[in-house]
Amino acid sequence: MDKKPFVTKEQLEIITKKYPTPFYLYDEKGIRENAERLKKAFAWNSGYREYFAVKATPNPYLLQILKEEGCGADCSSATELMMADAVGFSGHDIMFSSNETPPEEFALAERLGAVINLDDITHIECLEKTLGYIPETISCRYNPGGVFKISNEIMDNPGDAKYGMTTDQIVEAFRILKAKGARHFGIHAFLASNTVTNEYYPMLARILFELAVRLHQETGAHVAFINLSGGVGIPYRPDQEPNDIMAIGEGVRKVYEEVLVPAGMGDVSLCTEMGRFMTGPYGCLVTRAIHEKHTYKEYIGVDSCAVNLMRPAMYGAYHHITVAGKETAVCDHRYDIVGSLCENNDKFAIDRMLPEIEMGDLLVIHDTGAHGFSMGYNYNGKLKSAELLLKSDGTVQKIRRAETPQDYFATLDECPMMEKYRKHSEV
Numbered sequence: 532m533d534k535k536p537f538v539t540k541e542q543l544e545i546i547t548k549k550y551p552t553p554f555y556l557y558d559e560k561g562i563r564e565n566a567e568r569l570k571k572a573f574a575w576n577s578g579y580r581e582y583f584a585v586k587a588t589p590n591p592y593l594l595q596i597l598k599e600e601g602c603g604a605d606c607s608s609a610t611e612l613m614m615a616d617a618v619g620f621s622g623h624d625i626m627f628s629s630n631e632t633p634p635e636e637f638a639l640a641e642r643l644g645a646v647i648n649l650d651d652i653t654h655i656e657c658l659e660k661t662l663g664y665i666p667e668t669i670s671c672r673y674n675p676g677g678v679f680k681i682s683n684e685i686m687d688n689p690g691d692a693k694y695g696m697t698t699d700q701i702v703e704a705f706r707i708l709k710a711k712g713a714r715h716f717g718i719h720a721f722l723a724s725n726t727v728t729n730e731y732y733p734m735l736a737r738i739l740f741e742l743a744v745r746l747h748q749e750t751g752a753h754v755a756f757i758n759l760s761g762g763v764g765i766p767y768r769p770d771q772e773p774n775d776i777m778a779i780g781e782g783v784r785k786v787y788e789e790v791l792v793p794a795g796m797g798d799v800s801l802c803t804e805m806g807r808f809m810t811g812p813y814g815c816l817v818t819r820a821i822h823e824k825h826t827y828k829e830y831i832g833v834d835s836c837a838v839n840l841m842r843p844a845m846y847g848a849y850h851h852i853t854v855a856g857k858e859t860a861v862c863d864h865r866y867d868i869v870g871s872l873c874e875n876n877d878k879f880a881i882d883r884m885l886p887e888i889e890m891g892d893l894l895v896i897h898d899t900g901a902h903g904f905s906m907g908y909n910y911n912g913k914l915k916s917a918e919l920l921l922k923s924d925g926t927v928q929k930i931r932r933a934e935t936p937q938d939y940f941a942t943l944d945e946c947p948m949m950e951k952y953r954k955h956s957e958v
């Protein structure tokens with residue numbers, strides 16, 4: 532399938548007159564339409580709700596759009612909780628799925644009324660000590676261990692993952708929590724990341740539904756909700772077949788009717804904590820070609836780097852690239868598209884066939900709407916870019932300004948040597 536950016540060169544030329552590259556651009560219309568499709572796919576489950584994984588794209592304006600679409604927020608840290616709170620998520624709108632959790636973050640989650648999802652059986656004691664009690668509604672994260680395999684391509688090793696409780700532990704955890712006053716229980720598991728298949732959620736659902744029946748029968752606990760978490764992927768490569776969310780919803784429904792309904796558990800609410808699927812395709816990184824280098828290979832240097840988008844450097848991840856305005860040109864040039872870090876893995880693409888790139892061309896790096904900006908860091912003293920929102924009405928709103936040197940030096944606020952650069956951004 533051809534991958535087309537959601538903006539044209541003409542639009543980008545207008546945007547770049549006001550906002551210098553590099554920047555992230557998000558597509559409100561795409562995010563909303565996708566959220567609507569998801570709701571439709573799970574509409575058969577009356578309690579269904581998506582809790583957007585804030586870590587994927589922690590921007591309050593985007594959270595607000597998803598809130599308007601009926602989503603809750605899935606947080607894993609204090610600052611994510613604060614952002615969710617500020618946007619107006621409250622009480623059970625917030626899922627707190629964290630691990631190795633600092634006690635004060637449990638306390639903040641509880642103050643906001645969030646549903647707390649415990650990653651380990653030992654966290655029961657930590658939570659009780661922190662709060663002085665166990666909340667009435669509580670969730671536990673499960674790890675079935677072993678190897679989880681869907682197809683030849685998708686395999687994950689839950690047995691090697693640091694998350695979740697073993698089967699025996701989760702049974703024991705339910706008993707202990709129940710004895711300590713918990714009344715409504717949730718179960719959560721995340722077994723594979725970025726799955727591009729309609730089989731993942733139904734397979735995960737079967738594992739969790741069977742566990743739910745067992746937990747209910749053995750401990751008498753009321754399983755109120757089952758959380759399929761994240762992991763539904765997106766087609767980063769043009770030759771990948773995208774997930775069909777309607778087929779995924781239908782696949783989960785079949786398992787629900789096969790496992791939960793006969794066990795008298797047809798009132799269990801489902802929830803998801805998707806990040807990538809919700810915003811991934813609806814964001815791009817826009818960057819400009821500023822250097823070309825001909826050595827042992829052909830390089831195009833751009834004005835962004837791995838600090839702005841870490842996935843290629845970190846996982847060798849593929850991100851499709853379109854040269855704006857050359858969408859239909861033949862891809863007869865082989866390039867490495869590189870950033871400016873003093874790190875040889877700072878390459879957005881290696882040996883990528885693209886149209887001839889001229890200096891000043893705008894490059895659209897696709898599918899960066901999740902786990903893109905948010906993974907940013909400041910190595911080499913590089914600064915994070917702005918984030919812009921292409922609104923449904925076609926206008927563009929700056930939803931985060933670019934970092935400045937003052938931001939970078941702000942935490943050296945007690946260092947007199949840095950004073951001049953803390954006050955002035957111009958050299």
Ligand SMILES: *Cc1c(COP(=O)(O)O)cnc(C)c1O
Pocket residue numbers: 584586587605607628629721724725760761762763804805806807808901
């Ligand atoms: C990262 C994460 C998610 C979101 O994962 P995606 O792959 O973006 O869907 C959901 N839940 C938890 C607990 C996570 O850590």
